[in-house]
Amino acid sequence: MGGKRKKCESEERDGEEVDGGDPSNSNKRQILPSMIKNKEKRSAVHAILKHQKKLEKRKKAKARDAAEKRALELGEEPPPKKTPRTIENTREFDETVCKPDDEELFAGNDADEFSSILKRECTPKILITTCRFNSTRGPAFISELLSVIPNAHFYKRGTYDLKKIVEYAKNKNFTSIIVVHTNRREPDALLIIGLPDGPTAYFKLSKLVLRKDIKNHGNPTAHKPELVLTNFTTRLGHRIGRLIQALFPQDPIFCGRRVVTFHNQRDFIFFRHHRYIFENRESKQGDSKVKKSKGTKGENIPQEKVVARLQECGPRFTLKLISLQHGTFDTKGGEFEWVHKPEMDTSRRRFFL
Amino acid sequence: MPRTSALECPGCPSIRALTFDVLGFVKVTEARGKQGGVPKVVERWGEPDSSKCVLAASIDDRKPDPLLAVARKNGLIEVLSPLNGDLRVSISNVGDAGLQSEDNSIVGLHLFRKQMSDLSSRSCTLLTCTTKGNASVRSIEVPKSPVDSINSGSSTTWNVCAAGNILCSKVDGNENYALFGGKGVEVNVWDLEKCTKLWTAKSPAKNSLGIFTPTWFTSATFLNKDDHRKFVAGTYSHQVRLYDISAQRRPVISFDFRESPIKAVTEDLDGHTIYVGNGSGDLASFDIRTGKLLGCFLGKCSGSIRSIARHPELSVIGSCGLDCYLRFWDTNTRQLLSAVFLKQHLTNVIFDSNFDGEEPVGSSADLQSNETQDVDEIQDGDEEVLPVKRKKAPKENRASKKLKPKKKCKKLKGEIADDAS
Structure with a gap:
């Protein structure tokens, strides 16, 4: 703990020294709650930041949903769904990956x-x-x-x-x-x-x-x-x-x-x-009817559907x-x-x- | 954004390397440009066939008519042109020995650079050695067109060992002597002209616990071009030994390197540095005069190293092995210059020293002098530019520790070596 604190201090001092050179960087640093030594203060700042982030996220999701809905009402293609970035799909390029034409x-x-x-x-x-x-x-x-x-x-x-x-x-x-x-x-x-x-x-x-x-x-x-x-x-x-x-x-x-x-x-x-x-299962008529009325993809559901278990x-x-x-x-x-x-x-x- | 760590490879000077793999391919990798060229596979010769797995290869890179000899698993020895891969001669090793090639495959092959006096200029001389110890020197006429098994020249065959398996053989710089060693065979040196055994090593004494390690040599090399008396051998029990014929029959220096068998040993041009590669993919350079580790070559090398080659002019070594990569290293900084993925398990790597990075020249007769100059220039350029890179890391160290100069110097070297390892 002590060591960590010292490191923080030294970093801050470093930041001050560099201050003249890169002001934007130092500003950014000041905001970080991890720089604050007082725990109560730190947690308060952190809570505020977290709340802001949450609000932002919610706003984004709402906007996305609204855009999709509007597109559906207008009969347009909804905006493509974004794929989340995972460790696998951002994997480092590897030249040894097998290619099918090799x-x-x-x-x-x-x-x-x-x-x-x-x-x-x-x-x-x-x-x-x-x-x-x-x-x-x-x-x-x-x-x-x-x-x-x-x-x-x-x-x-x-x-x-x-x-x-x-x-x-x-x-x-x-x-x-x-x-x-x-x-x-x-x-x-x-x-x-x-x-x-x-x-x-x-x-x-x-x-x-x-x-x-x-x-x-x-x-x-x-x-x-x-x-x-x-x-x-x-x-x-x-x-x-x-x-x-x-x-x-x-x-x-x-x-x-x-x-x-x-x-x-x-x-x-x-x-x-x-x-x-x-398994062949009787699909419930009512369910599909509801779906049909909603106008999604209900048309081609057969009477009997195959379920893999x-x-x-x-x-x-x-x-x-x-x-x-x-x-x-x-x-x-x-x-x-x-x-x-x-x-x-x-x-x-x-x-x- | 995803944090990626791209490996920074400075690129290599102009080199041309030939690699041989288990499917019988010969691949040519070239790096062009004076500095920072990225090596690429430019040519691939041969058809995939596991019975044509290359066991040994040797090049004679003389200027007018270079030749490349390749020994295959099915007992064929092919002489190719290293410029375009044309098959010049192919001879079979199976017939004249009268033995099955299955358990008697070729382990050592050497293409003689000097001409045997009694033969015409269009011939080449080959030394081959098989696992069972059948060594032979033969001369072959190289015809204009590839004709199968022309064996018009003379050939002498002798047996190197009575029991055991030969695993390594090497010919010295003047091509008068050859050494052989293997599993259950102590290293022995032969005079090639008289076909007589000059010298045999003696196995080291039992250790303090009374345990005797069985003889098992896996690789060997002569230390100096003009001196056939000193050579280095690597053993299965991860030992590197220096032998001196003129001194004694037991090793002069012997030291351990890591924990898996030494698979490749190559000498440097200066006559005292050697490069050692082992079965778990560690590559290091040693000063053989003292037996001290100079440093390891670090570069994510994950598979056994089968072969190391030293470029005859530039300060570059190439290594290849079971991890399917051909890697170029700077010998001074021990930095990875670049790595090329070659898709197959590689068995051998050879440098073509005539390559100068320019477009291939048709008739090189009058351009020869230019070529050599070019090569010299490249080398000079290297020495000017590369040290800057090299010195970066140690300099910082040195600056912080400069309070006590001189005395620290030796220590520092040791530390750097430690860091590297």
């Missing part, structure tokens, strides 16, 4: 480690194992992963080295290994190793909610699920996306109505598992990529394709996936 990208895809699975030349076969010591939530999570990923096999870790397990899995024609790492009885990391020579991705795992903790959860069937990967835009993201895609069989059974989602947002990958259903099956978790390694697991002598380094954090609007 033939080199497709050539690279054809040549990469996952192409044989994704072209359905071989079926994925997954080995799931744990870290050396695991209990409670770890096994529970694994049993749910086994129900999510078809053709996944759990093997006890025992005291084997991971490199030995990789060798074993290679010989048994597994295509991927998933290692669930638990710390203090809570799963906290996920390691996905592509086989035989695919990359190794290390994810931080957080916000794990198991199936039984989800309200109104459904129980998944044994059908092969559909897979949704969203927002994997850059080269690195694309590669991670393909790595995840290679875990699942490429021929989903649609009558199972099961969908597994990996959604990337600001470099966090959200995992969700749902069952969906399309979702039921979450769990588990639910969030992944964050820590590193992507070239080749199979080798912490000591591995070559990294991507590792996070502090010098890369230049902005909160910079994303890698």
Whole structure:
């Protein structure tokens, strides 16, 4: 607190010194409530400012609404709705974002480690194992992963080295290994190793909610699920996306109505598992009539409308990529394709996936 | 407004760099203009084919007829023209060794700059080395038109190692000696004319805990152009070692660099600075005389560095690797000059020193002298302009600490190095 105050003072003094040079700047500074040292005074000024802002905002919203209404009455196009500025849509320009017309990208895809699975030349076969010591939530999570990923096999870790397990899995024609790492009885990391020579991705795992903790959860069937990967835009993201895609069989059974989602947002990958259903529902006549009378978009509502409903099956978790390694697991002598380094954090609007 | 932080890259002087990637592409990146040119990919040679993944490359950038040798994964060695990418000769490495190329791929390739005396001027000499240790020197006639596998010249083959895998090979500046090293193979130096082994290194002693680190060399380079006796090797256990043939068989100096295997080592022209790149994307320069870290190259380099190249005239190095970027750095300021995204995992980078930034000249015979002058001018310009930029940060430091001059100087350097790292 004291330090902060001192800093304030020095800033003020600086401001006074500069005063002659840039008066507008110093004026602006004087208004800021954070410069006021007396708390009561500060909060009073702050309250006034906040109130003014609120009024302004309300005025703006009113004006906007009025303009829209007037446009509708006159039969004109209403003014276009503004899109809010979010961190994602003001993302820093990244030249590694994949473009759909990039033939080199497709050539690279054809040549990469996952192409044989994704072209359905071989079926994925997954080995799931744990870290050396695991209990409670770890096994529970694994049993749910086994129900999510078809053709996944759990093997006890025992005291084997991971490199030995990789060798074993290679010989048994597994295509991927998933290692669930638990710390203090809570799963906290996920390691996905592509086989035989695919990359190794290390994810931080957080916000794990198991199936039984989800309200109104459904129980998944044994059908092969559909897979949704969203927002994997850059080269690195694309590669991670393909790595995840290679875990699942490429021929989903649609009558199972099961969908597994990996959604990337600001470099966090959200995992969700749902069952969906399309239901034909009698649309209420009265409702649509009211809408028709209002003259909005009521005309083409059918008598029966299809409603999609979702039921979450769990588990639910969030992944964050820590590193992507070239080749199979080798912490000591591995070559990294991507590792996070502090010098890369230049902005909160910079994303890698 | 969104606060963005655009990376300020000062741009590079006129350079032309060739990069090689895992899909077998050769990409040419050029920066034009005296100062502040932005490098761009100007040409791309080859078809995407993962079996044509480039493993090693070497350039002979003589003035009249430059040549570029490229070793591919499928055992082919192609000699190209680095000016337009025309295929001059392509020879197969599989046939004469009689071995499968799958586990016996080429790791080292060197295109000799000097002419072997008994051959005509239209030939080139190649040294190749495979993983299993089959080294061979062969001369090839370069025909006018690309014809497949002409191997009219002489060739000598010998075996470098009995066991283990060769991972690095290098030829010294005078091209009389070559060194080989690898997994389970101590660095050894060979006389290329007599094909005899001159010298083998001895592995370092066990450490204080009695633990012996297995031999595993991943990269090596000769320190000086005219001196074949000193060379630097990087190991898998993140050590950089200086060997001196004339002194002893164990390393003269050995120091650690970070925590992942050293993947690339390149020497500077001055003979005592080396550039070291490792598996997690750290690039640094060392003074090999003392083993002190001069400073790291910081530039958001996130993937393993596969290759570093030093420009023969300008104070620029290029680095490339698994993060698909080709980066140019200033060697004096250790500042990132610019980064080019090349879309594939890169394996090698090579500078074409004949490039002068002007439009390509058709017949360069009479323009040669001009070219060299140009290059000199550029270099001078560099030295005049760049130091100003470089000195900015340290000067401020110095001003505040100038109360005790002289003595602080050494400390300061250390601090700067620390800051950089």
